[in-house]
Amino acid sequence: MAIDTLQMTDRLTQAGMDRQQAEAVVRAVVDAQTERVTREQLEIALAPLRTDLAVLKWMMAATASAVFAQLLKGFFGS
Numbered sequence: 910m911a912i913d914t915l916q917m918t919d920r921l922t923q924a925g926m927d928r929q930q931a932e933a934v935v936r937a938v939v940d941a942q943t944e945r946v947t948r949e950q951l952e953i954a955l956a957p958l959r960t961d962l963a964v965l966k967w968m969m970a971a972t973a974s975a976v977f978a979q980l981l982k983g984f985f986g987s
C-alpha cells in the first residue's frame with residue numbers, strides 16, 4: 910500500500926500538528942508499513958518448508974513401513 914507522505918503530512922499540519930512532529934509521525938507510519946509482510950511474501954517464504962515437510966512425511970512413512978515389515982518378518986519368520 911503506497912502512502913502519499915506529503916499529503917499525510919499536510920493533513921496532520923492542517924489539523925494543528927507541528928510540521929516537524931507531523932513528518933516524524935509520517936516517517937513512523939511509513940517505516941511500520943515497510944516492515945509488514947504480505948500474504949504473498951509469506952507464501953513464497955513458506956514454500957520450501959512445505960516441500961521439506963512433504964519429503965519428511967514420505968520418509969517417515971517409508972521408514973515406518975520398513976520397520977513394520979521387519980517386525981512382521983521377525984514375528985512370523987520367513
